[in-house]
Amino acid sequence: MTVPFSAESATESAAAAADRATAAILADFTGGGHRGVIVDSPPGAGKSTLVVTTTLELALAGERLMIVAQTNEQVDDLVDKIATRAPAITVGRLHKDGFQVPERVLRHPGVTASKKIDDVASCAVVLATADKWAYVSGRTWRWAIIDEAYQMRSDKLLAIAALFEQALFVGDPGQLDPFSVVDTERWAGLAWDPMQSAVAVTARLNDLPVHRLPVSWRLPASAAPLISEAFYPFTPFRSGTTGADRALEFTAAGFPVPWDHTLNEAASTGWALHELPSRHTVRTDADAVQACAGLATRLLQRGPIAHDEHGSHHVDATRIAIGAAHNDQVAAIRAAGVPAGITVDTANRLQGREYDVTIVLHPLSGRRDATAFHLESGRLCVLASRHRHACVVVARAGIPELLDAHPSTGRVRLNVPVKFPDGWEANHAVLAHLAGHRVPT
Amino acid sequence: MSTPNHRLDALRGDAAPVDHNARTIAALAGNPGCDRRAVLDAAGIHKQNTAVHLGHPAPFGQSPFALARARSFEELVKADGCAHLLRLLRDTLGLSIPEVAYTDIADVGGNAAHQLRHTHTRAELRRAAEDDERSCTLFDHPLLKLPVAGHEVYLEPAVIAFQIGGRFHIVEIKSFAIIDETADSAQVAAASRLSALYVYALKALFEAEGIDPDRVSHEVVLVCPKDFANHPTATLLDVRQQLASLRRQLSRLTGIDRILDRLPPDLSFTLDQSPAELARAIRTVEARYAPECLSSCEMAYFCRADARACGSLDALGRTTRDDLGGLESVDAVLDLVGGDLLASPEHAEILGQLRHVGAIYGEHTEAKAVAWAS
């Protein structure tokens, strides 16, 4: 499934398209015509690049701005990127008491990290998580950039909205919606339902321009069409690269064993479905867990090398991730012995991250009944869109039957916009595609 | 080689088939994994009678008060030439003042034969669809038709509204209250599934008539009493997702022969056999019982009795079934823990977990509670 025209022209036009989008966004935002601008960004479409570019544009023009991200990891990544691109700019990293600021942040002389706003308020750029910003008051910024805004809950935005005048909302609409451990029926249908995303509430109550980043630089040509079609039916995007730009090869040859069959399939096509015999299992299905850990180990053993538009590099542990739906699955996989440095985490925490190869324990594997949680399209979307080269899905056979038997008796709330795509459809789309990369064991 | 329909009729014997209706079809979404229900429904078998014969009647039934309330509210909405409805359509769909023409399709000179009313419905709708000028706006008592598993099913939506935009909307009149812009989400869901069915059938009719089915809107007008008053109010319902799942359910039903092929050729569900015989016959079709069935399927109490009799975990609910993943029965669970049952390799893991659970559960359920967190 590669884009049917030559590498250069593809990348060029893709790059051009991306640049056009970025320019338009900056114009709209800094033009001051709107209090807010929304940017929908599919996986790996250069969201953080956009954030950094915008930041520099404003900061170098002498403007002060605040940046809001959702996790400390995301904040630290941004600080690192900004400080690397423009060491001259003073950057404030605001964090909660007792937080261990990582080396990649502290190493920059221009960066001040503190738990007190007063220590960093003077910086040109101040970054913190939404949770931390919520406790700041009595100060205002003209500009704010809100990153991963689709994962930010409306009520969190409400707590900080008084701090800024104009905001750029950047996020990926296809990922997981905010959730709560309590019943929030009470607010269903309200324009300001606190359970909506920050983007949803603001867009519903204000008439804001919505931009789209049209090109994914992360997802390979083998993945972009599927992800776009399955999870972004109304806002298609494409890969910035072609099949020719990306290749994954192993320095160590494989054996005729399932694990190697699977890895070979993944390396050559970008996808592999490592299929275990159909069976209902506990969530922490030992075989599936073993397969995830084993595949990761085996992958490293075979010394993978990734070739892409920037050149070639060894795929080390830090470039590999294993994703699952539940914490206990993650814990089980870790316990099963995963080479040091490999990321093992839940979909929620993998949001916004990027790796060369990902191994995914399918949320519906071994289940007898699908639940709304397991069907949530965002969960599968996150898991299936973290990779630059290949994605290996580990699952027990029989998921299509499971989906067919799923009762569609969900509740319907008045005046709540219907969410697309429907998790059921999305799951089927992905499975249909994976069927072509099946490696039975 | 007998066709699926022959097989199905044979299962039913000479008893008259129960027609599917909007409600039963909408109910298919409830437990699509259940072969037993699929076969019984497809064969048009009277599930309630069957359940009674088996000695497990389902305590279903609607309160006369609920029925009366539903009837009187629908009358209210349609009273005085749909005066209320017109007000609501003018507000929600921007219906223009001249668009008030009303046709009661049921008014076919006292003759209410289904086929006739359906033909009449097709004729009226085609005329309306073909010339936007001076064409009718409101169609009351239309009769739609839908083939379900080889059987023709007639459906009677409350009303169809047609607005000059050239798009047809289904109007669904329900008597549950919309209080402060919210309503019981289960009832709204049921209403959406039902109206999705009408939208689906109407699209089918259009296709058959060679009219663009997209002229049938996926936005349904839901009319309900507002707050605690009897005053009608309207909301738009987007039923795209219900349409999608309905399409899936119907296609599964037509694939019924796959299930039939697995059944013994001489199988029969007629009520002239003894309850024991009938039960044996029914059991040859696999059920997928879940407690949710109790509120939606006439066979539920029979299936539950079976599930309980064999100590199936299904009787304890989906969560439990899931927590004890892979194990089928209460005995399997407890005997594994008790060590009376040797764990097959694929159960090694759940066994480990259960042994641990059994142990720590025992620690604290003994009469003597341990000293704790003082």
Place this chain on the structure above:
Amino acid sequence: MGQLVGCVTVELDDLEERITELRGEIRLAKAGGDDAKVRRLRAELRKAERAWDDALEPDFEPDDVPLLPIREQVHQALTLLGVPSATKMIVAVNEAFFAGRVTTTQLTSLRRDEEKSFRSSPYARPYYLCPALTAELLSPARGLLAISTWPMDVRIIGPLSPRTGFLTSAIRVAEHITRLTGAGGDASTEAYRLLTRMARNIPGATEGFGRADPARVISAADAELVVHLESDRRHRREAAERATARLNEVTRLFGAGLKTASRSAS
């Protein structure tokens, strides 16, 4: 009277006890799916209930018997409304202006009697209460009553007629209220409630939650009426001609069956 009530209640109590018993047994039988038994008990129950109703009969006597017989009252209400009307509306008008006691059940039986009487001895009465006729099939329109002396085209119901009919009745009701108030008297609360209820569904006829103002209702209803009136009339006249041409004197009043309809369609 009190004494009567006394003995009635005694009798009632026994009956009620028996009835409650029977109902209990019926539910048991139903639960057990024993249809035969259910049927038997039902019959018994009906008997008991009839006895119970009879015992109550004396209470059913209305205290003040209306001066006019039912058909006269209906005629009165229809004349006020001036258009074919649903039984509910007739009942409403009847109690709003004539403090009558017409019930919907009485009306349905009434219709049948009228047709019977006409067939046995045509035109024996000054007027008959008859169904309105559908423009398309000239068959009796569901639950709409008219007066035989009205011109054919008034008794016809075209696609627009339900609306024009509604608007016209609203105007007539408003006018009658003005007439009453004009004559120094005032209309009943029921009258105003009826008017307000109708006005709610006429654009620009009400504001707020208070009672509707007749003048305002009239002008608002008129404003919408003019939009529909012409094409509605055309439709009805065309149908009226068809009716006079094709229907005999009975069906002209009480509507055509399906045969005539299909012919008229062809």
Place this chain on the structure above:
Amino acid sequence: MGIVTSYARALAVREGRAQPIATVRHLHLSARPMVFIPLKLAGEAAAPLGAMVGTDPADPRLLVVPQPRNRDLRFAFMAELAQIMLPYIEGFATATETVTGRNERERYLDAPQILVPGGRAIEFVRLLGRSTRFRRTDGPYPVDPSVPVLGQWLTFLYERTEFAGSSALVPVTEALALHWATGQSPLEDANLATLLAWISPPPGLTGQEAAAAAENPLDWPPAGPDTDPGFDAQVLQHAIRAYDASGSPALVRQALRTQLEPTWRLMWQAVDQLRGLPEAASVAERWAFDRDQYTREVARLADGGPPRGRRDQAGPAAIRLWDMEAAQQTYDAQRAYDDPLVMTEHRATGKAFTGEAVHVDADRRILLPGGKKPVPRPLVTVRTGDPVRLTPGKKVFSVHRRKQSAEIVEIDGDIVVVQLNDQLAKGAGVPTAGDAVCFTELDLGGRIRPGFPTGEETPWTHGGPPAAYVPTDEDAVEAWS
């Protein structure tokens, strides 16, 4: 729910009676609770049909609406209900205690507690409150002055149920299901009769058999608010007709009594069942919060506080959500801390572990990054049989010293090394080798809520300041169908 509960359900099936999933009672049980069993007319949103209510098992009060479609009769019912409920509710506003510490305040020593059969009844209470709190005692449809007041209280009580751990208005089926796992599904546990049949089957019957018998609506009518359709058709319809004809509510009363009395007995049986359990350690603290809220509401109403609006504005919604989540977190943690049996659920999933402290390095001191002098950070080495699923660096808490936070240092098979981080004033709070310890990631919470904008401060992102809420005529006149 979790694997332990599921295991207990399986056990219940085999043992033929419900199995405990709690060793202590996790809700407050008043010395004088009021039991309230409302019934509604089928097909109507909130048309009360009748109710049995009272504080004395031997003396239930039966209220009925002989013709539920008659709004005057409905309001008469609400007024009558107010005559019973308001004295009870307001009766606790007497003796107070002074709560010291930040925001020093007065607090009533006790508060009302109302018990209803289940979740549907809770929803019905919400609707009753909603349909009466806006009523006017003058104007178009005047009602008895007590009605809107009752409406405010019912609304208050309902809103308390949205917060985990509140015992102000308690659905009894849920309270029971919190402490016992039956051999039927959670769905079926919503039926008070079958639930109790499993928990205490009559002698000679298994829970299975008793529950089957309890499913017969003739002997055990639904606990409401919905009535049995059979009853409606066979009995109630007739009784209401009798009232219309004769004006005597006798038949309706008699009919409803048959539907309510069995449930009344079950409700008090449930109360005794719950009383049998000792109260959990944190219940008093949570009940104190209920009393705080009650105290506030009494004051608010005394100042003529307006009825709560129909829907929340942006600010209040966000604040409420924050508080609801905080309450949930605290409640979940407290229940596990209070009850070893509840903790097993978390031990089974690896969120907690118990074991023996096999080695304790009490005097260990380390230099924190950026720190001047070493600080005490004792290490506790624990041997556990639990499948620990916590990762090094994970923050955990000691069940035995709830305020003390610690973190996982390393895990090796059945050996877990934990570092204690605070509550170490002069060697205190350090276990000694041989002690039984239990650590868990469950956090009692207690963070301070961030500031949310008030109505007039609502930012542009959330639509700007909303129009202030004024009860409209519509609220007052909206006629009951």
